[in-house]
Amino acid sequence: MLEFLLAIMYINNVYNTKDGGACVYNRFIELIEEKKYQELKKMLMDMNEADVAEALEKIDDEAIRIKIFRLLPKDLSAEVFSYFHTNTQKNIIETFSEKELTKLIEESYFDDVIDLIEEMPASVTAKIIKSVDKEKRKLINQFLNYPEDSAGSLMTIEYIDLKEDMFIKEAIEYIKELDLNDENINICYVTDAKRILKGVVPLHKLLLLSDRVKIGNIMEEEDISINTNETGENCANIFKKYDIVTAPVVDNENRLVGIITIDDIIDVIEQENTEDIQMLAGITPSDKGYLESSVVNLAKNRIVWLLVLMISATLSGMIIREYESVLQSVVILVAFLPMLMGTGGNSGSQASTLVIRGLALEDIKTVDVIKVIWKELRVGLLVGGVLAAANFARILFFEKVQMKVATVVCLTLFFTVVIAKILGGILPIIAKKLKLDPAIMAAPLISTMSDVMVLMIYLNIAKLLLGI
Amino acid sequence: MLEFLLAIMYINNVYNTKDGGACVYNRFIELIEEKKYQELKKMLMDMNEADVAEALEKIDDEAIRIKIFRLLPKDLSAEVFSYFHTNTQKNIIETFSEKELTKLIEESYFDDVIDLIEEMPASVTAKIIKSVDKEKRKLINQFLNYPEDSAGSLMTIEYIDLKEDMFIKEAIEYIKELDLNDENINICYVTDAKRILKGVVPLHKLLLLSDRVKIGNIMEEEDISINTNETGENCANIFKKYDIVTAPVVDNENRLVGIITIDDIIDVIEQENTEDIQMLAGITPSDKGYLESSVVNLAKNRIVWLLVLMISATLSGMIIREYESVLQSVVILVAFLPMLMGTGGNSGSQASTLVIRGLALEDIKTVDVIKVIWKELRVGLLVGGVLAAANFARILFFEKVQMKVATVVCLTLFFTVVIAKILGGILPIIAKKLKLDPAIMAAPLISTMSDVMVLMIYLNIAKLLLGI
Numbered sequence: 053m054l055e056f057l058l059a060i061m062y063i064n065n066v067y068n069t070k071d072g073g074a075c076v077y078n079r080f081i082e083l084i085e086e087k088k089y090q091e092l093k094k095m096l097m098d099m100n101e102a103d104v105a106e107a108l109e110k111i112d113d114e115a116i117r118i119k120i121f122r123l124l125p126k127d128l129s130a131e132v133f134s135y136f137h138t139n140t141q142k143n144i145i146e147t148f149s150e151k152e153l154t155k156l157i158e159e160s161y162f163d164d165v166i167d168l169i170e171e172m173p174a175s176v177t178a179k180i181i182k183s184v185d186k187e188k189r190k191l192i193n194q195f196l197n198y199p200e201d202s203a204g205s206l207m208t209i210e211y212i213d214l215k216e217d218m219f220i221k222e223a224i225e226y227i228k229e230l231d232l233n234d235e236n237i238n239i240c241y242v243t244d245a246k247r248i249l250k251g252v253v254p255l256h257k258l259l260l261l262s263d264r265v266k267i268g269n270i271m272e273e274e275d276i277s278i279n280t281n282e283t284g285e286n287c288a289n290i291f292k293k294y295d296i297v298t299a300p301v302v303d304n305e306n307r308l309v310g311i312i313t314i315d316d317i318i319d320v321i322e323q324e325n326t327e328d329i330q331m332l333a334g335i336t337p338s339d340k341g342y343l344e345s346s347v348v349n350l351a352k353n354r355i356v357w358l359l360v361l362m363i364s365a366t367l368s369g370m371i372i373r374e375y376e377s378v379l380q381s382v383v384i385l386v387a388f389l390p391m392l393m394g395t396g397g398n399s400g401s402q403a404s405t406l407v408i409r410g411l412a413l414e415d416i417k418t419v420d421v422i423k424v425i426w427k428e429l430r431v432g433l434l435v436g437g438v439l440a441a442a443n444f445a446r447i448l449f450f451e452k453v454q455m456k457v458a459t460v461v462c463l464t465l466f467f468t469v470v471i472a473k474i475l476g477g478i479l480p481i482i483a484k485k486l487k488l489d490p491a492i493m494a495a496p497l498i499s500t501m502s503d504v505m506v507l508m509i510y511l512n513i514a515k516l517l518l519g520i
Numbered sequence: 521m522l523e524f525l526l527a528i529m530y531i532n533n534v535y536n537t538k539d540g541g542a543c544v545y546n547r548f549i550e551l552i553e554e555k556k557y558q559e560l561k562k563m564l565m566d567m568n569e570a571d572v573a574e575a576l577e578k579i580d581d582e583a584i585r586i587k588i589f590r591l592l593p594k595d596l597s598a599e600v601f602s603y604f605h606t607n608t609q610k611n612i613i614e615t616f617s618e619k620e621l622t623k624l625i626e627e628s629y630f631d632d633v634i635d636l637i638e639e640m641p642a643s644v645t646a647k648i649i650k651s652v653d654k655e656k657r658k659l660i661n662q663f664l665n666y667p668e669d670s671a672g673s674l675m676t677i678e679y680i681d682l683k684e685d686m687f688i689k690e691a692i693e694y695i696k697e698l699d700l701n702d703e704n705i706n707i708c709y710v711t712d713a714k715r716i717l718k719g720v721v722p723l724h725k726l727l728l729l730s731d732r733v734k735i736g737n738i739m740e741e742e743d744i745s746i747n748t749n750e751t752g753e754n755c756a757n758i759f760k761k762y763d764i765v766t767a768p769v770v771d772n773e774n775r776l777v778g779i780i781t782i783d784d785i786i787d788v789i790e791q792e793n794t795e796d797i798q799m800l801a802g803i804t805p806s807d808k809g810y811l812e813s814s815v816v817n818l819a820k821n822r823i824v825w826l827l828v829l830m831i832s833a834t835l836s837g838m839i840i841r842e843y844e845s846v847l848q849s850v851v852i853l854v855a856f857l858p859m860l861m862g863t864g865g866n867s868g869s870q871a872s873t874l875v876i877r878g879l880a881l882e883d884i885k886t887v888d889v890i891k892v893i894w895k896e897l898r899v900g901l902l903v904g905g906v907l908a909a910a911n912f913a914r915i916l917f918f919e920k921v922q923m924k925v926a927t928v929v930c931l932t933l934f935f936t937v938v939i940a941k942i943l944g945g946i947l948p949i950i951a952k953k954l955k956l957d958p959a960i961m962a963a964p965l966i967s968t969m970s971d972v973m974v975l976m977i978y979l980n981i982a983k984l985l986l987g988i
Binding site: 386470 | 553567568641706726738743744755760762763764782783785786789790793798800802803810816818822827829831832834836837844846848851854856859862863865871874875877878888892898899902903907910945962963967975
């Protein structure tokens with residue numbers, strides 16, 4: 053135990069002395085304290101916005117952090133702001149005057165503003181809404197009506213919309229006026245008078261063709277468009293399937309209302325993966341970071357499944373009590389229970405995890421259920437055979453038990469592995485078919501089911517072979 | 521069991537009748553059989569390439585599939601080809617003449633060609649290399665020298681490189697000549713005579729400024745560049761941190777050698793996630809799809825951990841044998857073993873899974889170890905307390921056991937949950953510090969450790985309180 057604590061202290065120590073990132077924010081504080089504002093400002097402007105945000109978040113003294121943040125030029129400060137954690141954003145907004153806030157919001161991308169409003173407490177939201185003009189307020193309200201995690205809530209309104217009858221020269225003038233700041237915009241969308249999406253023109257085409265060509269003559273058909281109500285997960289699947297970096301979002305009347313860019317899709321993908329992984333471990337999914345979450349929330353997200361599984365495990369207890377006589381006469385059988393239950397649970401959850409992941413990535417479809425069963429049957433026979441043989445050899449050589457007991461243990465092991473693999477393969481597919489999340493059929497539930505199965509097989513084989 | 525089989529048949533059935541995608545490839549086959557090639561060609565050209573690939577892969581008869589594939593115009597066929605699974609790609613290359621292959625490779629993106637070569641068996645690789653010209657062959661060999669999954673192997677060579685002294689007009693002429701087909705290219709890289717990266721110019725700037733401006737005057741500093749040896753995982757982290765869609769790749773002398781685009785990064789992210797999830801279930805990671813993997817390979821990837829864990833579980837068996845007398849005198853204690861071991865394992869793996877995920881997303885750093893312990897201690901006390909109380913009530917009301925036995929069970933439950941949570945929180949961090957993959961500290965290993973712990977606590981408390 054002592055060694056363990058020493059190891060932890062060591063970890064802590066090494067890290068602190070080695071942390072190169074520490075220098076940056078300490079330098080910020082030094083410069084502020086020495087009132088060398090110009091030098092600090094230059095330093096901030098030379099850094100990447102994401103790095104500035106990261107360094108500022110390491111400063112514990114909030115007053116100093118905000119003082120430094122105020123030194124940033126307007127456009128840069130909006131960028132840095134978008135990289136902050138929710139809590140830091142909240143604190144900054146609370147200390148900002150309405151005028152400062154108006155400027156910050158003006159310089160921010162519209163989808164970042166929507167995200168911000170969705171995450172802030174009501175008082176802060178009210179302050180933000182108050183700080184914007186009437187037109188923007190209307191737009192914000194419209195966006196807040198899209199369901200959470202839908203294409204509507206993911207999209208941004210900063211895009212280039214052209215008309216078919218524009219000449220390239222006009223289009224370029226129009227784009228200049230739009231004054232979009234995003235260097236990543238590379239596709240122009242062509243709409244008609246009713247704002248129906250007619251086609252797309254890659255930006256580089258405007259560059260390479262003559263000024264006197266009409267947009268309508270060079271536009272291409274856009275075969276991918278996403279409805280505002282599409283789920284974030286489906287949006288991500290579309291981006292992955294078609295290898296695209298932007299997609300137009302249309303309303304039910306097929307009018308272009310925004311675009312989704314791939315950076316937001318990456319966030320969706322990582323969030324989906326985090327949720328899947330949490331489900332796999334029997335945790336109610338939450339998109340809050342571990343360190344940000346409160347103890348009560350963490351406990352709440354974990355306790356539901358633990359309770360369900362604890363109560364399900366009663367079934368195992370009931371089986372044991374029914375066969376109490378078997379165990380009492382051959383107590384040695386109990387010694388193999390942890391190994392059998394462990395191996396059964398692990399075998400089943402290996403299969404279920406692979407199938408759950410396959411379903412999530414759409415490598416496996418529900419129609420493949422027969423293929424999965426056939427595959428798991430063969431894998432199970434192979435793995436079960438090897439494990440049973442290895443275990444038989446181990447018991448004979450290293451443990452002093454009767455050959456008969458060894459046979460009971462290894463037969464149980466074999467059947468357990470085969471059945472657990474098949475169940476692990478099928479159950480996620482059945483869950484999906486029943487419109488449940490396949491991930492509920494993950495390790496914890498499969499292990500609990502497998503425990504029951506192990507006991508049934510084990511105690512019955514024991515009764516039969518040992519003649520109890 | 522019968523119901524179960526019926527359920528599976530039902531799943532199979534419903535899916536087959538509902539599958540809308542089926543119509544497309546059946547229509548392909550019809551048109552081919554009716555020799556309506558022009559109509560088929562038109563249909564193919566109206567579809568998105570990813571959809572064409574998906575439909576073609578559903579056709580079982582390979583000869584027909586290749587016949588349809590040959591109908592595609594050159595540029596389209598290269599695109600469709602890039603969406604095929606490895607096996608389909610192999611079969612097509614094998615039936616292609618050298619001339620056909622040369623055209624296919626010419627129209628493909630260079631990074632796709634490299635991926636292809638890396639995945640094909642040696643005979644097919646030789647055929648590909650033979651089909652390209654000398655210059656490309658040299659380049660391919662150079663790329664194949666980059667370590668697998670490194671930035672070098674992820675990058676593509678299709679990018680725009682400008683010089684500082686070019687006027688915008690010249691730059692545009694130069695880009696026209698390059699004739700890059702990728703509509704997603706939106707950043708031009710500026711290099712000097714030694715090909716050292718000097719800066720970047722967003723493509724849209726060329727559009728919006730006067731022809732007589734020099735590139736050197738409008739280029740911006742590029743603060744992000746990736747070394748060819750950087751791992752794929754680090755590349756993904758850079759893209760996520762800085763919200764970028766392309767990044768320049770430089771060699772050790774800082775010369776620009778290629779660019780990485782975000783579509784390849786998404787593949788890296790999904791692959792990393794799949795590997796993490798496989799590790800979490802005690803499976804040796806593999807990037808092959810489930811249905812594509814052979815039974816032997818699937819078995820091999822699973823058996824290592826099962827064997828290790830099976831043998832580790834012997835420790836549990838040894839403890840039980842040492843306390844055989846305790847169990848023999850109070851056999852009812854065995855009935856609670858599955859519940860206690862299950863809850864301990866689940867509690868521990870909930871904690872370890874959250875920490876492993878947090879480490880992967882860099883939400884948690886190794887320096888946070890004390891914070892994690894403190895958090896898990898409190899979560900453990902809360903969850904352990906609730907579970908122990910719930911269980912005590914359940915045992916008293918529903919099971920006919922002595923109060924003393926109930927106390928032993930619930931005390932064990934409480935301590936188990938608390939310790940398992942703390943261990944689950946710490947072990948991944950220690951693994952990371954020891955330069956191991958934190959994911960080895962996932963559910964299977966934590967559960968096996970937790971089993972040992974449960975037995976030690978359980979049997980000792982029983983000995984003490986029941987006075988055996």
